[in-house]
Every structure is written in structure tokens, then in C-alpha cells.
Amino acid sequence: MPDSIIIPAPAKVNLTLDIKGKRPDGYHELETVMHQINLVDIITIEKQEAGIEVVTSSDLVIDDETNLAYRAAALILEKSHCRAGVKIIIQKNIPVGAGLAGGSTDAAAVLKGIRQLFDLRLDDRALHEMGLALGSDVPFCLRGGTALATGRGEVLGRLPDNLHLNMVIVKPPYQVSTAEVYKAFRPEQVKRFPDTDAFIESWYNCDMIGICDYMENVLESVTEEQYAEIKTLKNQLVQLGALKAVMSGSGPSVLAIFDQLDSAVRAFEIMKKTCQETYIVSSYLKEEVL
Numbered sequence: 001m002p003d004s005i006i007i008p009a010p011a012k013v014n015l016t017l018d019i020k021g022k023r024p025d026g027y028h029e030l031e032t033v034m035h036q037i038n039l040v041d042i043i044t045i046e047k048q049e050a051g052i053e054v055v056t057s058s059d060l061v062i063d064d065e066t067n068l069a070y071r072a073a074a075l076i077l078e079k080s081h082c083r084a085g086v087k088i089i090i091q092k093n094i095p096v097g098a099g100l101a102g103g104s105t106d107a108a109a110v111l112k113g114i115r116q117l118f119d120l121r122l123d124d125r126a127l128h129e130m131g132l133a134l135g136s137d138v139p140f141c142l143r144g145g146t147a148l149a150t151g152r153g154e155v156l157g158r159l160p161d162n163l164h165l166n167m168v169i170v171k172p173p174y175q176v177s178t179a180e181v182y183k184a185f186r187p188e189q190v191k192r193f194p195d196t197d198a199f200i201e202s203w204y205n206c207d208m209i210g211i212c213d214y215m216e217n218v219l220e221s222v223t224e225e226q227y228a229e230i231k232t233l234k235n236q237l238v239q240l241g242a243l244k245a246v247m248s249g250s251g252p253s254v255l256a257i258f259d260q261l262d263s264a265v266r267a268f269e270i271m272k273k274t275c276q277e278t279y280i281v282s283s284y285l286k287e288e289v290l
């Protein structure tokens with residue numbers, strides 16, 4: 001058996017995000033289309049005799065036991081009564097606190113990586129349960145691809161991976177707290193709700209115009225209120241030729257969809273001059289990395 005393993009951990013964007021109500025457990029009932037993109041952290045897991053150690057390439061990531069990747073390792077090792085330890089090395093490429101599930105995808109990669117490295121007898125259902133215990137986005141990150149996520153975000157209906165989207169993502173130079181954004185959400189402040197059914201129909205038909213028409217994120221009503229710049233960034237991206245620009249998750253990242261790669265490249269080059277954390281990305285294809 002090998003002593004180490006390397007696992008890619010792709011980010012996600014929310015192409016639609018709707019909130020259907022507050023749940024008795026305090027979380028919100030979601031209806032959101034999630035889509036993996038090829039902005040990818042690289043996770044190396046090495047066996048060690050005991051203990052868990054996390055090393056990251058980013059100053060912004062806390063590498064103690066509060067780190068979600070650390071907690072994922074602790075959980076899976078405990079649940080599988082595995083007494084070995086691991087060293088987790090995270091090459092961080094996904095911006096932190098951005099609405100791109102950077103922490104959740106690292107945790108999902110650690111669960112998958114440790115299962116494989118120690119050949120643990122855990123099925124996907126068990127991994128899903130552990131993922132949900134760590135965070136609402138982790139089950140999607142375990143599954144990947146494109147999905148309609150409901151419930152807390154863990155009830156996943158797979159959508160076909162029949163579209164390769166050209167996107168530019170701009171992450172403003174601050175982080176937002178997901179919990180704070182959800183807490184401040186008031187449906188009466190939402191200007192436009194997504195039409196998720198129409199979005200999905202367009203998705204099945206590969207109808208880019210329909211897809212872009214129905215993309216909306218109700219959490220913009222909270223985060224844009226606090227950071228007016230998000231709206232400005234969306235407008236700028238549309239002026240640069242994007243078919244649509246919306247915020248991802250609780251923000252503050254903005255994602256813009258382009259019908260042609262060369263117009264995405266042009267927009268990327270212009271946005272990069274003023275926003276350091278600008279990325280040109282496309283849909284994540286599993287064969288693409290490693």
C-alpha cells in the first residue's frame with residue numbers, strides 16, 4: 001500500500017441559489033444548482049504514526065484543529081477506528097472565504113483520500129454522512145459534477161455534465177461570513193428569485209441564453225447591501241461581454257459566464273488589472289487534473 005496520496009479538490013460555483021424557508025434545525029432550506037470548476041486545491045495526504053498535522057501554502061488558512069480538513073481527518077479516523085495519523089499538505093489555489101467552497105472541498109478530498117490511503121471499509125453513504133457533519137457543501141464536493149442541491153444542500157440530484165462553461169471569477173479583497181449572510185437574509189428584500197425549474201430545463205437543452213436568463217442568487221440581497229462593489233463588478237463583467245454575472249454562494253466572489261473563450265480571456269485580462277484575485281476558469285472535467 002502506498003504511504004501517500006494526492007487528491008484534487010475543485011471549487012464550486014452556485015449557478016442558481018434560492019432559499020425556500022428556515023428549517024427547524026436553524027439552517028435554511030435551499031434550492032441551488034452547484035457546478036464544479038477547474039480552480040483546484042491540491043491535497044497531499046501522508047501516513048504518519050500518530051496525530052494529525054495540517055500544512056497549507058496560504059497564510060489565510062488556519063492550520064490547527066479548527067481547520068475543516070483537520071476535522072475531516074479526525075472524524076474519519078475516529079469513525080473507522082484507525083489509529084494511524086496523517087500529515088495533510090494543502091496547496092491552496094482557491095480563494096478563502098469566497099463563496100467557492102474552498103474549505104468544504106478540501107474536507108471532502110481528505111475524506112476520500114484517507115478512505116483510499118488506508119483502504120477503509122466505508123461506503124459512499126458513510127462518507128456523505130461524515131461530510132454533512134462537517135458542513136452543508138461537503139456532500140456536493142464529495143459527489144462533484146453538477147447537481148441540484150436541496151435540503152441543507154445535501155440532497156443531491158445529479159444534472160448532466162453536458163456543458164463546458166467559460167467563466168471569469170472575481171474575488172473582491174475581503175471575506176464574508178456565511179453564517180452572518182444567512183442570518184441577515186430577508187426574502188422581502190430579494191429583487192429577483194431564480195426560476196430553478198426553467199434553469200434546469202435550459203441546462204438539459206444546453207440553451208445558454210435560457211441558462212443565463214434564469215441564473216440568480218437570492219443572497220446577493222444581503223452581501224451586495226454590505227458591499228456595493230459586488231454589483232459594480234457584475235455590471236463591469238457584463239459590459240465586458242459576459243452573458244450573465246452573479247454572486248456565488250454567500251459571496252463575495254462574482255462569476256461571469258461567456259459564450260466564447262476569447263471574450264472570457266479579454267475580460268479576465270482587463271479585470272485582473274484592478275482585481276488581483278481574478279481567475280479564468282471552466283467546468284471541471286475529472287480527467288483534466290493530475
Ligand code: C5P
Binds near residue numbers: 136
Ligand atoms: O453547514 P455550514 O457549516 O457550512 O454552514 C455555515 C453556516 O451557513 C451555518 O452555520 C448556517 O448559519 C448557514 N447555513 C444555513 N443554511 C444552509 C447552509 C448554511 O443557514 N442550508
